[in-house]
Amino acid sequence: MNARQTLKTSLLFSLCCLPLAALVWGVAANQLGANPTEALIRELGQWALRFLLITLTATPARRWLGWGFLLSYRRMLGLFGFFYGLLHLIGFIWFEHFFNWQELLEDILKRPFITLGMLALLLLVPLAVTSTRGAVRRLGFKTWQRLHRLLYLAVSAALVHFFLLVKADLLEPLIYLAVWVLLLVLRLPDRFFVLRWRSVSE
Amino acid sequence: MSKLLFGKQNEYQRAALPESAVTATHDYLNRRQFIQRWGMAGLALATTSLVTGTLEANQPSASLKSTSNSQYDTTEALTDYESVTTYNNYYEFGTGKSDPARHAHQLITDPWSVEIRGAAKQGSMGLDQLIDERDLERRIYRLRCVEGWSMVIPWIGIPLRKIIQRLEPDNSAKYVEFTTLADPQQMPGIRRNVLDWPYREGLTMAEAMNPLTLLAVGLYDEYLPKQNGAPLRLVVPWKYGFKSIKSIVGIDFTRQQPLTSWNKSNAQEYGFYSNVNPEVAHPRWSQARERRIGEDSFFTPKRETLMFNGYAEQVAHLYAGMDLRKHF
Numbered sequence: 001m002n003a004r005q006t007l008k009t010s011l012l013f014s015l016c017c018l019p020l021a022a023l024v025w026g027v028a029a030n031q032l033g034a035n036p037t038e039a040l041i042r043e044l045g046q047w048a049l050r051f052l053l054i055t056l057t058a059t060p061a062r063r064w065l066g067w068g069f070l071l072s073y074r075r076m077l078g079l080f081g082f083f084y085g086l087l088h089l090i091g092f093i094w095f096e097h098f099f100n101w102q103e104l105l106e107d108i109l110k111r112p113f114i115t116l117g118m119l120a121l122l123l124l125v126p127l128a129v130t131s132t133r134g135a136v137r138r139l140g141f142k143t144w145q146r147l148h149r150l151l152y153l154a155v156s157a158a159l160v161h162f163f164l165l166v167k168a169d170l171l172e173p174l175i176y177l178a179v180w181v182l183l184l185v186l187r188l189p190d191r192f193f194v195l196r197w198r199s200v201s202e
Numbered sequence: 203m204s205k206l207l208f209g210k211q212n213e214y215q216r217a218a219l220p221e222s223a224v225t226a227t228h229d230y231l232n233r234r235q236f237i238q239r240w241g242m243a244g245l246a247l248a249t250t251s252l253v254t255g256t257l258e259a260n261q262p263s264a265s266l267k268s269t270s271n272s273q274y275d276t277t278e279a280l281t282d283y284e285s286v287t288t289y290n291n292y293y294e295f296g297t298g299k300s301d302p303a304r305h306a307h308q309l310i311t312d313p314w315s316v317e318i319r320g321a322a323k324q325g326s327m328g329l330d331q332l333i334d335e336r337d338l339e340r341r342i343y344r345l346r347c348v349e350g351w352s353m354v355i356p357w358i359g360i361p362l363r364k365i366i367q368r369l370e371p372d373n374s375a376k377y378v379e380f381t382t383l384a385d386p387q388q389m390p391g392i393r394r395n396v397l398d399w400p401y402r403e404g405l406t407m408a409e410a411m412n413p414l415t416l417l418a419v420g421l422y423d424e425y426l427p428k429q430n431g432a433p434l435r436l437v438v439p440w441k442y443g444f445k446s447i448k449s450i451v452g453i454d455f456t457r458q459q460p461l462t463s464w465n466k467s468n469a470q471e472y473g474f475y476s477n478v479n480p481e482v483a484h485p486r487w488s489q490a491r492e493r494r495i496g497e498d499s500f501f502t503p504k505r506e507t508l509m510f511n512g513y514a515e516q517v518a519h520l521y522a523g524m525d526l527r528k529h530f
Contacts, residue, residue, distance in 0.1 A: 027500070033300065034289035034495050035351055098503030103488075113486060164486065167349070168467055169297035169396045 012073055016080045019047045020087070037095035044088035045117075049162065051081035052155050053179055060186035075131050078151070082124045085158075089121055113164035120157035123150045155180060262422035268338035268358045274414060274516070275342040281353035283422050285495050290429045291347065292448055293396055294382065294389035301391070302429035308388045309449065311433040317381075320455030322370035329433055333360060333419055340423075341416055341437075346478045346511045348442035350504070352492045357437050359418030363411045371407075371455035378410045379403070379460035380436055381452030397463050403447035404460030404474065405438065406520075414439055414516050417450075440513040442476045473530040477521065478511035482530050 023043055026032040032039040055077040058070035070077075097104045107114050127148055129135070136144045159180060162173040262283050292302035295309075316332055318324045337360045346352045366378070384400030386392040392399050409415065416437040419426060426432040431448025438445050444464055454460075464472035471485050480490045491504035498504055510517050521529070 034285035035299070035493065037493065037500060038351070095500065096504070100503070107488065110483075111486060111488075168293070169394075171297075171394075 009073070009076070012076065016051070016076070019043070019084070037091070041088060041091040041095060044084050044091055045162075048081050048085035048088050049155070049158050049176060051077055051084055052151065052158070053176070053183065055081060056151070056155070056183050060183060064186060079128060079131060082121075082128045085121045085124060089118075092117075113161050116157045116161040116164065120154045120161060123154035123157065127151060127154075152184075262424045266338070266358050266420040266423050266425055267335070268340045268420070268423070271339040271341055276344055276354060276512070278344070278354045279497065280342070280356055281494070281496050286353060286355055286421065287427045287429060289495060291349075291443065292391075292429055292431065294384065294391045294399070294401065294449075295429065296391045297396060305390055306428035306432075308390070309383075309428045309432065310388060311428065311449075314433050314451075316434065316450060317452045318369055318454075319452070320372050320375055322372075323368070329419075332365060333417070333434070337364060338419070339416075343414075343416075343437060343439035344511050345437075345439065345443055345446070346492055346507065348444060348472070348476070348484060348489075350487065350489070350492050351495055352507075352511075353495050356422055357416055357418045358420030358423065359416040359437060361413055362415040362417045362436070363413065365417055366410060369453075369455075374457050375455035376407055377456045377459055378405050378407065379452070379454040379456050380405075380447045380450050381454070382447055383449045383451045397467055400451075401447060401463045402460060402466075403436065403445055403462050404456075405445075407455075408520050409438070409517075412517060412520065414513060440478055440510040440517045442478055444472070445476050475521075475526075475529050477517075477526065477530075478507060479509060479526055479530070480507040481509075482527055 023032075023040060027036060027040065030036070055074055058074045058077075061067040061070050093099060093104055097107065108118050109115070127150060130139060130144060130147060139147065159173065159177055162176060163170065166173055288303045289299050290302040291299070292306065295302040295305040313328070315326045315328050317326050338358050339360065340356055340358050342354060342356045344352055345355055362378075371378075380403045382401035383389070384392055405415070418431075418435050418437045419433060421427075421430060426435065431446075431450075434450045435448045436446045436450065445462075459474060462472075462474060464476075465474055478489075483489055489507055492507045493504045508514075
């Protein structure tokens with residue numbers, strides 16, 4: 001890795017830490033509103049989802065725009081998604097249940113939105129564990145790739161989790177859903193788009 | 203800033219000063235006005251006017267006179283004024299907690315009238331016809347939101363029963379239905395169909411006549427800030443917060459149980475009664491605990507929610523023999 005590359009990586013790393021820094025400052029300066037614990041949990045969850053979605057823009061960005069640079073940072077972005085997700089869970093265990101494990105377990109088993117949130121995070125664990133170059137080598141690229149398709153399941157579970165916790169205003173989760181659907185559509189095989197263009201031009 | 207310090211009281215004064223009470227409160231109001239104009243104005247110019255871009259005052263402009271009725275008061279610490287006036291659910295001004303404080307200044311509370319139906323004295327009434335300022339009481343109540351947080355708020359209002367007795371509802375009336383203003387011009391949240399506008403709430407007559415039920419016009423010794431439901435709102439402390447309907451324009455005595463907004467939006471989750479009950483969970487989250495805003499923070503567990511929000515002694519008899527799991 002040359003110096004230029006290292007600089008770029010460090011820069012992106014710092015950028016990914018910014019939301020956390022802002023939240024830490026928000027807590028310290030009491031700038032998170034009247035219900036800071038709730039705001040903190042919500043923000044951490046949203047950033048987890050955002051990072052996972054950003055990770056998933058790398059492939060379509062290269063395919064449709066020819067921007068390959070994101071591909072080399074996919075691992076970092078994905079791990080940040082996991083990191084924020086983990087903080088989201090810690091916040092939930094701490095602020096919502098204050099480490100009352102009995103109540104926490106009941107909540108996970110009884111409330112579908114919490115079950116799904118847990119599931120989303122659990123699905124990310126094997127991906128985080130196998131995020132090293134060594135793991136790719138050991139598993140073989142094909143197996144590794146298949147395993148990492150769990151990300152699609154994790155993002156879907158996280159989205160349903162989001163929809164289920166909203167009281168009445170679905171606008172925010174709908175925006176995330178729209179991004180998610182777009183990212184999936186942009187992954188459709190070439191033949192789908194070729195057929196479409198042909199039928200339009202005829 | 204100055205509009206906030208003077209404007210609200212002035213416009214309310216005109217609307218709400220009962221004719222019968224003019225002599226009784228006139229001097230008081232003038233003195234208050236004087237102090238405000240010359241005392242507060244200097245202070246405001248010197249300090250707060252330097253802060254631009256924010257519309258909420260962080261301090262109440264103590265001005266509304268009331269007698270304390272401590273019989274029902276909780277002795278718990280009051281939730282700070284800033285939290286009470288910046289953390290609100292008032293979907294007509296947006297679904298974010300800070301949206302109401304940002305947008306509610308668009309609400310015109312003067313002139314204001316309330317349409318009364320199903321009573322001997324029905325028709326359109328001004329606030330001064332409905333509220334006799336000499337009857338104003340200060341009541342310190344807990345407020346428990348269905349979302350799992352709570353506050354302690356010093357309200358100023360009149361027991362609803364006093365007003366109902368004066369209106370003389372029809373004998374056949376079993377319920378009271380309340381309606382919030384729904385004007386897309388003043389309320390940007392109305393442009394989206396998050397709920398079926400106008401917002402409606404309701405109580406049984408027995409609930410409405412309970413001495414705890416308050417029709418509030420103020421909090422923290424000032425007229426209600428607009429984000430808190432100015433100029434007239436309901437306060438039903440043993441029910442989840444959404445039952446305490448804001449900015450009331452209609453009071454309707456009915457035979458039929460009113461179809462309330464949240465019940466209509468999701469009947470599985472929000473019943474007509476919506477009494478605070480730690481034993482009956484919201485289908486999606488537990489109601490056993492709550493976070494007291496401004497007190498329970500990062501290093502304290504959420505506190506246990508009390509049956510009927512701690513008002514069982516006053517209201518439990520209203521639901522004797524009822525299956526509260528069914529009638530949630």
